[in-house]
Amino acid sequence: MKRREFIHGTACAAGAAWLNGGTLAQRSLALPALSRKFTASDTVTLGKTGIQTSLLAMGTGTVGSGHHSHQTALGIKGLSDLLLNGYDHGLRFFDSADSYGSHPHVAEALKHVPRDRVTVLTKTWARDPASARADIDRFRRELGTEQIDICLMHCLTDGDWTDRYKGVMDVLSEAKQKGIIRAHGCSCHSIEALRAATKSSWVEVHLVRINPIGAYMDSDPQTVVSMMREMRAAGKGIIGMKILGQGELRNRQDEALRFALSLNLLDAFTIGAESKSEQEDLIRRISAAA
Numbered sequence: 001m002k003r004r005e006f007i008h009g010t011a012c013a014a015g016a017a018w019l020n021g022g023t024l025a026q027r028s029l030a031l032p033a034l035s036r037k038f039t040a041s042d043t044v045t046l047g048k049t050g051i052q053t054s055l056l057a058m059g060t061g062t063v064g065s066g067h068h069s070h071q072t073a074l075g076i077k078g079l080s081d082l083l084l085n086g087y088d089h090g091l092r093f094f095d096s097a098d099s100y101g102s103h104p105h106v107a108e109a110l111k112h113v114p115r116d117r118v119t120v121l122t123k124t125w126a127r128d129p130a131s132a133r134a135d136i137d138r139f140r141r142e143l144g145t146e147q148i149d150i151c152l153m154h155c156l157t158d159g160d161w162t163d164r165y166k167g168v169m170d171v172l173s174e175a176k177q178k179g180i181i182r183a184h185g186c187s188c189h190s191i192e193a194l195r196a197a198t199k200s201s202w203v204e205v206h207l208v209r210i211n212p213i214g215a216y217m218d219s220d221p222q223t224v225v226s227m228m229r230e231m232r233a234a235g236k237g238i239i240g241m242k243i244l245g246q247g248e249l250r251n252r253q254d255e256a257l258r259f260a261l262s263l264n265l266l267d268a269f270t271i272g273a274e275s276k277s278e279q280e281d282l283i284r285r286i287s288a289a290a
Helices: 003-019 072-088 103-110 129-143 166-177 191-199 221-233 253-262 276-288
Strands: 043-045 052-054 056-059 093-095 119-124 148-156 181-188 205-209 237-241 268-271
Touching: 052 056, 052 119, 056 072, 056 276, 072 103, 072 276, 093 103, 093 268, 103 119, 103 129, 119 129, 129 148, 129 166, 148 166, 148 191, 148 205, 166 181, 181 191, 181 237, 191 205, 191 221, 205 221, 221 237, 253 276
Parallel strands: 056 093, 056 268, 093 119, 119 148, 148 181, 181 205, 205 237, 237 268
Antiparallel strands: 043 052
16 A cells, blocks of 8 residues: 555544544544644645745634624734734745635735735625626625635535536636636535535536544545545545634644644645634644644
């Protein structure tokens, strides 16, 4: 068995073992050794998109909905300063969304860095073509940029979404052809939607909920990892989210980070810090994970 296959198998088995008993706070995990040293600022390429960015994306939507999140509560200056602090530490990935209300905060940060040095990701809740077109135009105005690097369909839950929302997919494909966005994809919030996304050749970038205890995920870690392996085989970009289980693993960050890194399946992952000290601690933990 090849080392990479061994790591994948061990990680899947370990994640399943953690789920077998105990509360989230009680479950423990024996994690495999990492294949190499990682840093949050490592340059990665997202699948076959050609987009290069940092391993760690700066999330702006911890518990984000209704145009508000823990990060946007910091205010435009507070969150933009946090994004710029990450930039000063080598992070090049701004993860935003309309539902988080974080576009103005990202726009303020973009005023202070070279636009071509950062990757901007956002997400639309549009479920019809007209709304999708309007969102793309509005997002560019709100972000203060002519081009959006990655635009995702947000929070898909229907197993037949690739048929039901084909009109939205076509709008995003057209925007890519025009150079308005560089890549399109989705985030899923059900196992049925994730299965459909895994099979869809349209999805270039997946935002996947993954952590070792199954907190706020679409299914158990073993099932999700198996789908991630299909995505990887198809050359798709994979960005992990809910790495810390939306706070369930706040006291076990090292284990959660080691789990994510040991999979060798994620191109990048997003975590939303709420302060500079929290952000810098996270950066240190990733470097120390090996």
